[in-house]
Amino acid sequence: MDGDGFPLRGLRVLEIGHFVAAPFATRLLADLGADVIKIEPLTGDPVRQWGEQVDGKSIWWSLHGRNKRSLACNLKDPKAIELILRLVRECDAVVENFRPGQLVRLGIGPDVLRRERPDLIIAHISGFGQTGPYRDRAAFGVIGEAIGGLRHLTNQAPGRTDLPPVRVGVSIGDSLAGLYAAFGLVSALWQRDRTAGDAKPRTIDVALTESVLSLMEGMLPEYGRLGKVRQPTGGGIPTAAPTNAYPSADGAYVLIAANSEPLFAKLMGLIGRPDLIGVARFSGNQQRVQNSVELDELIGQWSRRHDSETLIELLTGEDIPNSRVYTAADIAHDPQYRERGMILDVHDEAFDGPILHPGVVPRFGDEPNAIRWPGPAIGAHNEEILRGLLSMDDQEIFVLREKGVIS
């Protein structure tokens, strides 16, 4: 079963990326066994400064950089460009997320790279894509999420609060773009190799904005057909009721999803309002959606009287789908995640101990994948890569280091 967890073993990818989107794409590839070589500036990917630090080292990096090899070099030096060009001959694909045109300015544009490797797959990730009137605009995740339509819908219903619409709690636009890039790259790879390698170049052009828009369900078609501008619905779902996050006596929220007839009846029994089963305004999902504010208020009056532990016990006893709103602490101690190998203690010498990682998604076969190694130090694999892939000797590597081309 060895090959099962690592279907991408044998794929080699050069990452010329930074921050979130491209490194997330390559983490996905590396998690499934690809050999990812990350090109970093001598000072490292600036994402290494993000989030909590211990002794000047990023904890997130242990995860974000895992299973990849790091080659640190100064891309402003022509000798480093030469290294890239030699390396790309040994690679199937390049993933990059600089501003459109930046690789051309560095002297490693697609044409130059493909002179070395004609069948190279190149995945570009940017804010707005490689073409069009906005292509040169700055690519910030939050802006991609707003232009994709997600920010507008992630909010309380109109008129319920004066606070600004919240951001999804993670860089969702970047992660989605990374997922699409990884999916596109492997699709191109299959096309290339099922015909024993057709030597054609293949290009994937992923925009953050478009990756977000791609997930917006009926929002765009419904606008086009009915002129309906979809509005946010807070904790609820616009098409199903009751389903929301309900307050408890201890200040936590409990999610309840009881939007079918039998589940609704069970819930009304539980909250002591069996008289509401079968009344016209709550009969059928459409009716409940229209009266969901009243319904949520009724459920909330009940839920506020119990602490969250009790609520969960009561709901689970009636087989009504429910959950607490998990924090990092809840996740770390969840038996299902543990059993599935989705919470892993990974030894990281940068921290002289274990770092908690989420496991590899998707899971292949019967066993969860091991994490081969945590995020490496800047340039940790310089020598290994230059010797192993480019057959350089001590002297050549010494010279490159002396001249400040590599670290």
Place this chain on the structure above:
Amino acid sequence: MDGDGFPLRGLRVLEIGHFVAAPFATRLLADLGADVIKIEPLTGDPVRQWGEQVDGKSIWWSLHGRNKRSLACNLKDPKAIELILRLVRECDAVVENFRPGQLVRLGIGPDVLRRERPDLIIAHISGFGQTGPYRDRAAFGVIGEAIGGLRHLTNQAPGRTDLPPVRVGVSIGDSLAGLYAAFGLVSALWQRDRTAGDAKPRTIDVALTESVLSLMEGMLPEYGRLGKVRQPTGGGIPTAAPTNAYPSADGAYVLIAANSEPLFAKLMGLIGRPDLIGVARFSGNQQRVQNSVELDELIGQWSRRHDSETLIELLTGEDIPNSRVYTAADIAHDPQYRERGMILDVHDEAFDGPILHPGVVPRFGDEPNAIRWPGPAIGAHNEEILRGLLSMDDQEIFVLREKGVIS
């Protein structure tokens, strides 16, 4: 360039799915050229009842079902099971999202399917995965998102509101699971075919909860190392300031991301507070993050005095990244999306006219992919599939229809 936009041409996938996650996975595959055969009950996938309807037909379905073929049959009839078993011989992969064990109960579990097709790739999508103590629990997207940790972080900062934490405006847990399934499926396919087909079975086991957790950045590692439980930060980013959604005079919000030194200085100039450039509490990103409430208040005082059009003009004039919070209407009229082929009028005979679709992501090559056809009617491809793939004749099809096996 024909092959470029459709790298998955030649792949055939059987979808035995419903609602969002599995159909989203197969939409991604079909958009890139795969032949997706969707098995539906005679009454259709219940997702056809979701969202806005015109003459009893779902507008979202035009998008959600696009580029797929529909085969409607009654899976409780042994003759339908026989059809599935014959069809699976012609397929590379199956994507399903029923409760774990449901396919086995129907008589089309993995072992049975692989008796017909030994090298079948099977992608399972479920709430909690195919193993572990929670495997049989109901799989609702909102619960997957809560257990993945996303719901907790998508909220105003603690103490800022009594309203429940909002749901991300779309079924993000389902869509993420669909993306991971599509990525895993194509990865397994490459592994199979690069060795000219090794005839091994391959299984992908995607959980909604795990797909969400996989995107949670430093949340879990930081908890493990420091005991820090990450908390929501409303419209802002916990690691960068200023960046938020700011109110305008006309009630709209404008996103501003000015979290570098030069952008911060420009913004302070624009809001008439150049005296704040260089003061200790706003010097450097770390300092600004610590004082972001004060900073957001100052920027908000300025932004409230202008309407959103003016704000965008002023910010763009200074080259400060900004955006309105796009609604469906903004998206439909955006010139970048239009130029990139990301807003498409697709003729849909179910509606006797055009339906607005988002384009195909990721984009391959120079031209956006065409939408081959919109979401089909229930069983629209019954005859085509039974004749073309199973070589059935009129008589056989007539009998199946007479007996209510197919529609």
